[in-house]
Amino acid sequence: DADVTQTPRNRITKTGKRIMLECSQTKGHDRMYWYRQDPGLGLRLIYYSFDVKDINKGEISDGYSVSRQAQAKFSLSLESAIPNQTALYFCATSAPRDRGRSGELFFGEGSRLTVL
Amino acid sequence: QKEVEQNSGPLSVPEGAIASLNCTYSDRGSQSFFWYRQYSGKSPELIMFIYSNGDKEDGRFTAQLNKASQYVSLLIRDSQPSDSATYLCALAPYSSASKIIFGSGTRLSIRP
Numbered sequence: 001d002a003d004v005t006q007t008p009r010n011r012i013t014k015t016g017k018r019i020m021l022e023c024s025q026t027k028g029h030d031r032m033y034w035y036r037q038d039p040g041l042g043l044r045l046i047y048y049s050f051d052v053k054d055i056n057k058g059e060i061s062d063g064y065s066v067s068r069q070a071q072a073k074f075s076l077s078l079e080s081a082i083p084n085q086t087a088l089y090f091c092a093t094s095a096p097r098d099r100g101r102s103g104e105l106f107f108g109e110g111s112r113l114t115v116l
Numbered sequence: 117q118k119e120v121e122q123n124s125g126p127l128s129v130p131e132g133a134i135a136s137l138n139c140t141y142s143d144r145g146s147q148s149f150f151w152y153r154q155y156s157g158k159s160p161e162l163i164m165f166i167y168s169n170g171d172k173e174d175g176r177f178t179a180q181l182n183k184a185s186q187y188v189s190l191l192i193r194d195s196q197p198s199d200s201a202t203y204l205c206a207l208a209p210y211s212s213a214s215k216i217i218f219g220s221g222t223r224l225s226i227r228p
Contacts, residue, residue: 035218040124042204042220043160058215090159094216097148097208104150105206105216107159 003027006091006108014116019078021111023091032074033092033105034058034066043090049074081115088112119143120219122205128225135192137222139205142186149181149188150206150216160204164190195226 004025013019023032030051035043035058045058047066055066063085065077078085089111097103121140129135137151148167152160164179166172166188172179178191188207192199205219 033216040220042120042122043206043218045215045217048215102150102162102165103148103208103216104162104165105152105160107161109159 004091004093004106004108006089006111008111009109010112012114012116013081015080015082017081017115019081019113021076021089021091021113023074023076023108025072025091025093025106025108027093027106028071029093029095029106030071031094031096032068033094034064034074034076035090035092036060037088037090037110046076046089078113081113083115086113086115118219119209119217120205120207122203122219122222124220125223126225127222128227129195131195131197131226131228133195135195135199135224135226137190137192137203137205137224138187139189139219140187141205141207143207143209144183144186146183146207146209148208149179151177151179151188151190152204152206152218154202154204154221156201192224197226197228200224200226 007022033048034046044060049068067075091108092105094105151164153163154160166179166181176193180189202221202223204221
């Protein structure tokens, strides 16, 4: 089983619908992230959370919200989806960058969202 | 100016040759630097990280960091067809060392 699991893996929806992407992890990391990937634009940070009570906006948080339900769960919501939110979404986790640890990100397999 | 800049490619390299991927960054105080490999339709995976000036080698991969010139590079020796992928440069900026910011990636193609 994957250490970082995203559901759904693929979703097609219509403009105006509410969508939730879920992420759960078994790595025991406190830090969780949501990124969006578009062709030619790399990965852009939407939101990140360093513990259950900590939520921070990333570069492109407008139109998105998140919920950190538990240390292992971090969900991303699109309250009213629009076509330019069509993208590949990645959840990631990391340990702190200390004691020789790199702080590298561990990614889920991605959720491909299409908004018609 | 983007925080992390990469040439989008595609970079075409013959099998067995050295592939050289470059990345420049704007935040002089950036602390840690990463190279991720991403196959089409898959999630990124870490192949190297570096935080000190100089070279760091791991098998066929060498990461090079020059903080004075604000660039980081990745060399792949003895390139194989399986190295064909998009390579993402990433860093932890001084402004918020807790985040990791990505470049747009360089597509590498190894031709037989």
